[in-house]
Amino acid sequence: MIKLYRYLFEETHILVEVTGIIDDETLAKCGASCRILGLDSEKPILQLGSYVFAGEYKDTLGTALFFEEDPEGQKLKYMCKSNRTLTMQRAVLKPKKSATAKKDGENQTKEQSQMK
Numbered sequence: 001m002i003k004l005y006r007y008l009f010e011e012t013h014i015l016v017e018v019t020g021i022i023d024d025e026t027l028a029k030c031g032a033s034c035r036i037l038g039l040d041s042e043k044p045i046l047q048l049g050s051y052v053f054a055g056e057y058k059d060t061l062g063t064a065l066f067f068e069e070d071p072e073g074q075k076l077k078y079m080c081k082s083n084r085t086l087t088m089q090r091a092v093l094k095p096k097k098s099a100t101a102k103k104d105g106e107n108q109t110k111e112q113s114q115m116k
Contacts, residue, residue, distance in 0.1 A: 020090025053088035
C-alpha cells in the first residue's frame with residue numbers, strides 16, 4: 001500500500017537589518033551565502049562569513065516593500081512585502097570553558113592556597 005503525504009509550506013518574507021562593525025565591501029565578499037540558526041526562535045543567530053550577529057524580531061512601522069531590478073536596470077518590479085523586521089547586532093563569541101579546564105583551574109587554586 002502506498003501512502004501519499006501532503007506537506008504544507010508557508011513562505012514568509014522578513015526584512016533583515018544588519019548593524020555593527022561591518023561595511024558594504026565585507027557584505028559583498030560574503031555574497032549571498034549566510035547561515036541562520038534559530039530562525040523561528042526569539043533570538044536568531046546570523047553568520048556572514050566570519051562575522052556573527054544576534055537579533056530579535058520587531059514589527060515594521062508600515063510595510064516594507066521589496067523590488068527587483070529588470071536585467072537592463074531601468075525599471076523595478078514588485079517582488080513581495082513584509083510587516084516584520086529582524087534587527088541583527090554584531091555579536092562577539094567567546095570560547096566555552098571545558099569542564100576539564102575548570103577542574104584544572106580549581107586544582108591550581110587549591111595547590112596555591114596549600115602552599116601558603
